[in-house]
Amino acid sequence: MVAKGMNDESLNPENAGRYWLLKGMREAICLPTFLLMCAFVGFAGLARENGITMLQALVMTSTIWALPACVVLITAISNGATLIAAFIAVTLSSARMMPMAIALIPEMRTKNTRTWVLLLLSHFIAITAWVIALRRFKDVPKQYRTYYFGGLGGTITAINQFVVLGVYLSANSFSPKVLGVLFFLTPIYFLTSLWGSAREVTGKIAMVIGLMIGPYFYLTLPGIDLLATGFIGGTAAYIIGRIWRKQTAKGDA
Amino acid sequence: MTFEAIDTWWWPLVFILIAGWIATDMWRWLGVLMGNRIDDSSEILVYIRSVATALVAAVIAQLIVFPSGALAETPVLLRIAAALSGFAAYIFIGRHVGLGVLAALVVLSAGMALGI
Numbered sequence: 001m002v003a004k005g006m007n008d009e010s011l012n013p014e015n016a017g018r019y020w021l022l023k024g025m026r027e028a029i030c031l032p033t034f035l036l037m038c039a040f041v042g043f044a045g046l047a048r049e050n051g052i053t054m055l056q057a058l059v060m061t062s063t064i065w066a067l068p069a070c071v072v073l074i075t076a077i078s079n080g081a082t083l084i085a086a087f088i089a090v091t092l093s094s095a096r097m098m099p100m101a102i103a104l105i106p107e108m109r110t111k112n113t114r115t116w117v118l119l120l121l122s123h124f125i126a127i128t129a130w131v132i133a134l135r136r137f138k139d140v141p142k143q144y145r146t147y148y149f150g151g152l153g154g155t156i157t158a159i160n161q162f163v164v165l166g167v168y169l170s171a172n173s174f175s176p177k178v179l180g181v182l183f184f185l186t187p188i189y190f191l192t193s194l195w196g197s198a199r200e201v202t203g204k205i206a207m208v209i210g211l212m213i214g215p216y217f218y219l220t221l222p223g224i225d226l227l228a229t230g231f232i233g234g235t236a237a238y239i240i241g242r243i244w245r246k247q248t249a250k251g252d253a
Numbered sequence: 254m255t256f257e258a259i260d261t262w263w264w265p266l267v268f269i270l271i272a273g274w275i276a277t278d279m280w281r282w283l284g285v286l287m288g289n290r291i292d293d294s295s296e297i298l299v300y301i302r303s304v305a306t307a308l309v310a311a312v313i314a315q316l317i318v319f320p321s322g323a324l325a326e327t328p329v330l331l332r333i334a335a336a337l338s339g340f341a342a343y344i345f346i347g348r349h350v351g352l353g354v355l356a357a358l359v360v361l362s363a364g365m366a367l368g369i
Contacts, residue, residue, distance in 0.1 A: 031351055042322065056265055063274035068312070073273045077256040086256075086272035094277040096312075099305040101284020106293035115289060122281035127309060177365070180323030184361055185354050187316035188336060192343040192353040194309060199302070206303040210310025215318040217311070229311035234304030241303065
C-alpha cells in the first residue's frame with residue numbers, strides 16, 4: 001500500500017526520494033550482500049597475510065570497490081611491482097566496469113539528472129549492486145532510481161568496510177575449508193540472478209557463450225581474457241539474438 | 254617506484270589511490286560519460302548489455318573453474334557438477350536464487366565430505 005502510494009508522482013518528490021533511498025538501503029541487506037561479505041572476509045585475510053595494514057586495506061576497499069581489482073593490486077604489491085605495472089594490471093581487470101556502467105546509466109538517467117550525480121554513483125558499480133539494480137529497476141520509478149541505487153550501493157560498500165575492519169581486529173581466522181565453500185556461493189548467486197535479470201534472449205545467449213569461452217581465454221589470453229570474452233562473446237550473442245528476434249517477429253506476423 | 258619505495262606512511266596510500274582507485278574509477282566515469290549519450294530504448298544498449306553480460310559470465314566461469322584458496326583443491330568436475338545442480342534447481346524449482354545456491358552448496362559439501 002505504501003509502495004503504491006509512493007509511486008504516485010503527485011506526492012512530494014522529496015519524501016519519495018527519501019523513500020526510495022531507504023528502500024535501496026533496506027534491499028542491500030540480502031543474500032548476495034552476505035555472499036559478498038564472505039568474499040571480503042577472504043580478501044581481508046589475503047591482505048593481512050601480505051603485510052597490508054588495516055588503513056591500507058580500508059582505503060583499497062572503499063576507493064577501488066571491486067573485489068577482483070583489489071586482489072590484483074595486492075598480488076602486484078606482493079610481487080614488488082612498480083606503480084606503473086600495478087596501474088596497468090588493475091586497469092585491465094577494471095576495464096569491465098565501463099560496459100557495465102554504460103548499460104546501467106541510461107536506466108537511471110532522466111532529463112533532470114546531473115552528470116556529477118551519476119559520476120559519484122558510478123563508484124558503487126560492481127557486480128553485486130549491478131546485478132541487483134538490473135533486476136529491481138523495473139519496480140522503481142525512473143526519476144527515483146538514482147536514490148535507490150545510491151542507498152543500495154552505499155550500504156553494500158559501507159557494510160564491507162566493517163567486514164574488513166572486523167577481520168583485522170579479530171585474532172583468529174576462519175577455517176579455509178569453510179571459507180572455500182562460502183566462496184563457491186558467489187559464482188552460483190551470480191549465475192542464477194544474472195539469468196533472472198536478462199531482459200531479452202540476447203542476455204541469456206551472452207551468458208552461455210561467456211561461460212563457455214571465458215575459461216578458454218583465461219588460459220590463452222591471460223590479462224585481457226575478460227575483455228576478450230566480453231567483446232567476442234557479447235558480439236556473437238548480439239548477432240545470434242538479433243537473428244532470433246527477427247525469426248520470432250516473422251513467426252508472429 | 255614500488256609500494257615500499259618511499260619509507261613514509263603516505264606513500265603506500267598514494268600508490269593505492271593511483272594504481273587502485275584511479276585505475277578502476279576512470280572506467281566507471283568513462284562509462285557514465287558514454288552511457289549518458291545513449292537512449293535507454295536504443296538498440297546499441299542491447300549490444301552493450303550483451304557485452305557486459307558475457308564479461309560477467311567469464312568472471313563466474315573463472316570463479317568456478319579456476320578458484321583460489323581451499324576451493325582449488327577440490328576437483329573441477331565436482332565444482333562444475335555443483336554449479337549445474339544449483340542452476341538446475343533454480344530453473345526447475347520456482348526460480349528461487351536462494352534455492353539454487355543451497356543446492357550447489359549441498360552437492361559441493363557432499364562431494365568434499367565423501368572425498369571425491
